[in-house]
Amino acid sequence: MTLEILGVEGIPEIEAGADLGELIAKAGAYQDGDVLVITSKIVSKAEGRLLRAADREAAIDAESVRLVARRGPIRIVENRNGFVMAAAGVDTSNTAPGTVLLLPEDPDASARALRARLQRLTGRRLAVLVTDTFGRPWRNGLTDVAIGAAGLSALEDHRGRTDGHGNTLEQTVVATADELAAAADLVKGKTSGVPVAVVRGLGHLVTAEDGEGVRPLVRPSVDDMFRLGTSEALRQAVTLRRTVRSFTAEPVDPAAVRRAVAAAVTAPAPHHTTPWRFVLLESAATRVRLLDAMLDAWRRDLRELDGWDEERIARRTARGDVLRDAPYLVVPCLVTDGAHDYPDPRRATAEREMFTVAAGAAVQNLLVALAGEGYGSAWVSSTMFCRATVREALDLPDGWDPMGAVAVGRPAEAPRARPERSAEAFIAVR
Known part of the structure; x- marks a missing residue:
């Protein structure tokens, strides 16, 4: 040829x-x-x-449908034809000053x-x-x-x-x-x-x-396995981290959960400690045993401590169905080994709060990483209200404090659209 x-x-x-x-x-x-x-x-x-355009960035915005990655002034975007490229193909070379070529x-x-x-x-x-x-x-x-x-x-x-x-x-x-x-x-x-x-x-x-x-x-x-830049992927995973209350029956890949846990334990923690443990409930029998024990404890407390009738108790405990219906559960636990012992109650409280914040950061990492794996999740606080019951049902050490439970699975439906939340309402500048 x-x-x-x-x-x-x-x-x-x-x-x-x-x-x-x-x-x-x-x-x-x-x-x-x-x-x-x-x-x-x-x-x-x-x-x-060929357009007169003093602002090339505005021209790029007009030609783009999705930001893929940004580093400094450089933007990789998807244009209206589906091409992923720098600056949406907006060009200023070989054109007169003050013009751009689309x-x-x-x-x-x-x-x-x-x-x-x-x-x-x-x-x-x-x-x-x-x-x-x-x-x-x-x-x-x-x-x-x-x-x-x-x-x-x-x-x-x-x-x-x-x-x-x-x-x-x-x-x-x-x-x-x-x-x-x-x-x-x-x-x-x-x-x-x-x-x-x-x-x-x-x-x-x-x-x-x-x-x-x-x-x-x-x-x-x-x-496209690489459809986003690093920071954009992280932001999208955070955005996708929505509470999911309805899951399909598809089994959860245990390896994906372990990758999410690996991300979780990169959270900051006080005194160079590692104050997190994650109990993975991969057995349906274990999940049922835990949830039944928690339900009994909740019913007892609501009846004896709060004086609720059975109808009201049933409505309140039905909120836990998201855990019962999920194909996989994770129970994050706080371990305060390495915490300083302060006789002053104020300092002791602050010490405990530092460890609690670290646990929360780890749970957030877990949820974001699960979203990156394509799984939905719902963090439910219920295990925090019956920690002794949870430790007994799961045979956990006394020093492990359950910090809620995370339901994991493939979302049964797409989450509802919600307006973008501006940060300004939550910022105070001094």
Whole structure:
């Protein structure tokens, strides 16, 4: 196979409304099966996507649908076409001061229109790629990728084929459009003034139909294991940490809970102590034994200490159903080994509170980490009201103080939307 990559020279500076197809057709000689790789910059200019904008950040905001990661002034975002890229593709290079160039509004539609125009003018069977420059996770440097395609399958699926050793390929899906975009950029370059290249010798890839465009290349965010930057992932996990009171029957992965506990025990603690223990109730029989013992203790206290009747007791104890219905429970416990012994009650109280705050920080870490694992949770305080009963039911040491219980499972339904809570109402500045 012989493969040629040829730069198309002589294309003038593009103005809004230009007949880009005609300019490209006149600038080169084309053959059946050629793939024309066109820099998005000239497509955007022809489509009038050059804007006067004193504030580039505002232009990025307008083109973005989701912040993926931010570090200093650099933003990686998802734009309206689903591309995850720096600055939503808003460009200020090779444009007049005070202007910004946006990506084509629909690059696939641009590719289809250019293909139709070029095939009509040249009489050739062609494919068209519209490309832009992207960075890549875990790799330094930039490369061109396809953001619009017509007349070419963006992906080539090799799954089910065999390699030279007879092994069946199970995962290999090649991003053909991106490979062509990167290869063509070797002759286009970033400063050469050659915005179009022809890839010749791959006519078997050119299809009669326009095809699906680049949509198959765009990984849905729900399938992207790295869809957020570190700080954004943490903020989203905190946001997702909503109290869940209804779970599916799907079993909870014990390894995921242990990873969450590993995050929990990174919480700050006084005096270089480790004042947390986490009791994992992985046995249904153990959960039932604990909850039945707690229910008996609650009923006794409400009847004897508070004088409640059975109907009122039933309504109050029904709140514990979230623990009984959950497929997994965690009982966090506070251990005050290492606490200082103060004879002064005020200082003794403060010492206990320091350890309690540390336990709360660990529980928050646990809940956030569980959200990151895709699990819902509900922290319920009930074990704190019958600690002796819990210690007896779970055979825990006397020094372990249960600090509530955490129900864990897959949420049975999406949490209701709630308005964003501003921090200002909770801040006092002195």
